[in-house]
Amino acid sequence: QVQLVESGGGLVQAGGSLRLSCAASGRTFSSDDMGWFRQAPGKEREFVAVIRWSDGRTDYADSVKGRFTISRDNAQNTVYLLMNSLKPEDTAVYYCAAQIRGFYRDPRSYRYWGQGTQVTVSS
DSSP: OOEEEEEOOEEEETTOOEEEEEEEESSOOTTSOEEEEEEOTTSOOEEEEEEOTTTOOEEEOTTTTTTEEEEEETTTTEEEEEEOSOOGGGOEEEEEEEEEOSOTTOGGGEEEEOOOEEEEEEO
16 A cells, blocks of 8 residues: 655744655655645645656746755655745645656646645744
């Protein structure tokens, strides 16, 4: 059974930092791209970042570029999202996802999803 488990969310003041983790089990994702998405109340799930397992190439949403960093540890089958300079508009449930078949910014392209972790940024 494939599982993605996120952790590291919480409440932080604006300007603060959090590091999210996504631990994968049930299979290795060494040949799959991994992404982070977020969903705020009343809004659609939106792309945040992606990392390619093969070469580590990354891409980010414009809204987080320069503040967020995605990374991965292949040996631990884990992907991370370091979030700096957090803003109230970053408040959302953050999800990791794996196995892309299609455009990596489209959530419909991902086969596996975690349960999400809440990030709340206070002003």
